[in-house]
Amino acid sequence: MIIWRDGVVTGTGAAWRGALELQVEIAAGPAEPAAVGPGTSVKALAYTDLVGTPAVGDRVSLTCSALARGLGTGGYAMVAAVPDALPADPPASPGHLVKARYTPLQPMVLGVDEQESDAHALLTDADDLGGIPVVVADLHSAVPAILAGMRAEAAAADRPAPRVAYLMTDGGALPAWFSRSLARLRETGWLEASITVGQAFGGDLEAVTVHSGLLAARHVLGVDAVVVAQGPGNLGTGTRWGFSGVAAGEVLNAAGVLRGRGIASLRVSDADARGRHRGVSHHSATAYGRVALAASDVVVPSAYGADVPGWSGALQDDVVAAARAITHPRTPHRFVAQPLAGLTEALAEVPVRLSTMGRSIEQDPSPFLAAAAAGRWAARLLAPVTGTVHHLALAADWDDAVSGGTYAVSTRGVPLAAQGFVHASRADQVDGVADAFYADLADGGAVLLDVDADALREAGVAVVAEPGDPRNASPRAERFPHVYGAIPTAAVRAVRPWRGSVRATDDVS
Known part of the structure; x- marks a missing residue:
């Protein structure tokens, strides 16, 4: 089960929060495996x-077991002890959470949710996330890209970068210190803090469960938002259910139970040699399509016909088809298309090296573009449209809505299911939309709906401001309200026959 070796430190390398790289020469011992044979110099991590x-x-x-097998540990032997220089006993301190329980290196930490914590009173009866976005990903490598999407969207909308916490689950590495990327994201201010939950440890805060970790965030x-993923070292077996990322679905359930806004970041690849991970990975199909039962936003990256390096038309078709299967009508999930415009440039600003499953962003941009699109959507949710928005509807479509209780038409001749959102306008935008799409109905056949965006939000329907042309990532792009879901007729405060302009309609009303 464990290959043990003794060695002598011959050099030290990079250091980051909680970790130190070493060069170690293996001492006398078995000749096999040759990778850790006597006299071999290995890279180790303490x-x-x-x-x-x-x-x-x-x-x-x-x-040295993982190193000897060539598994994805970063190529490290792991230091279990420095026998001749054991560290001093830690000072007496509060905290009785034991992580990596009943293993030889089980640390005892102070949990943010335990009785000795200063935050215990805050969390004793905490039960609501207040709708904050919770972006969930299968792989740790998605985290920097999600943050890049958030920051790019905030900049495009002329808003400050959101304050984001990373919640690390225990499906991969247990020590947060293993992640050099995490340390760098904290140093650069891209992350506000990290929270390690379950058996994972080493975060800025420790928590017992995903639920209490989310509430602590x-x-x-x-x-403003939380990104959740396992630590480095995803485990998979090539079977439908035998992979550590299956827990991503359970995280979405936790977010839903606590009234957060769960966002599923799809695992995508256009270069993985394994067919089960090409397009949308079977991990996403299982975790989001089978395990996640709480209504969540499944973010579908879209080039909208633009030329995005690393995102082919064939890949687009595969991703849309897989996302449609995950969000089929028998599920509670929402299909949310998000544009890729500007995200290639945003990913170039990430302060860490982007790599996933041994492939760099240059070799396979698609995983990072997909993750950044999920981040973009989370940032858009942080600036919801409030007050009244307007929608021009065919009178016949509105009559059908009154009969059924909800309005589910995106725009003239396009159902909500095909577009993913209902087009809406501010008062000053209505006439322009009418001139472009409803000019032939100035004398009848259309109605102007006044929709209460706040009532929609209370009903769980997001209303966000997005560029009218999704290929335009410029901060100067005109933005329109988009309603991501069917509109309950109860949220429509007024219905007026359309008379060719807002002014004429108001005069008649």
Whole structure:
């Protein structure tokens, strides 16, 4: 189960929060596996909060099983102890949460949700996320790209970058310190804080469950949004259910139970040699399509006919088809198309190296574009349209809505299911829309709906401002209200026969 080796530190390398790279020469021992045979120099990683800070010349005990098998540990042997220089006992401190329980290196930490925590009173009866976006991804490598999408959207809308917490589940690496990217994202201010939950540890905050971790993000940190993914080291078996990312579906359930806005970031690849991961990965199909039962936004990246490097037309078709299957009418999930315009440039600004499953962004841009699109949607949700918005409808379509209780037409001749949202306008935009699409109905056949955007939000229907041309990522692009869901007729405050202009309609009314 474990390949043990002793060695001597011959050099030190990069260091980041909680971790130190070492070069270690393997001492006498078995000749096989050759990768960790006597005299071999290996790269090792020490978690300094657990084993102390080894120095050149120190003897170290290593576990080498994953390194010997060539698995995705970053190519490290792991330092289990520095036998001749054990760290001093930690000072007495509060906290009794034991992580990585009943393993030799089980740390005891202070949980944000336990009785000794200053935040315990805040969380004792906390039960509501207040609708904040919770973006969920299968792989740790998606996290920086999601943040890039959030920040790009905020900049395009002339808003400050959102304050975001990363919640790390325990499906991959247990120590948050393993992630050099996480340390860098914290240093650069791209992340407000990290929260490690379950058996994972090493975050800025520790929590017992995904639920209490999400509540801590909302009520203790006060962030605008949360990104959730396992740590580095996704585990898969090539079977439908045997992969650690299946927990992504359970995170969406937690977000739904706590009244957050769950957002599913699709795992996409146009370069993975394994067919089950080409297009939309079977991991996303299972986690979001089978495990997630709470209504969630499944973000579907779309080039809208534009030329986006690394995003082919064939890939677009595959992604849309897979997302349609995940969001079929028997599920509660919402199909949310989001444009890729400007996201290639946004990803170039990420302060960490983008790589997934051994492939760089240059080799396979699609996973990062898909994740950035999910981040873009989360940022748009942070600036909801309020007050009254307007929609021009065919009178016959409105009559059908009155009979059925909801209005589900995107625009003239296009059902909501085909577009994903209902086009709407501010008062000053209505005449322009009418001239473009309803000029032949100035004397009858159309009605102007006054829709209460706040009532829609209370009903769980998002109303966000988006560029009228989704291919335009410019901050100067004109934005229109888009209603992401069917409009309950109860949210329509007035219905007026259309007379060719807002002024003429108001005069008749």
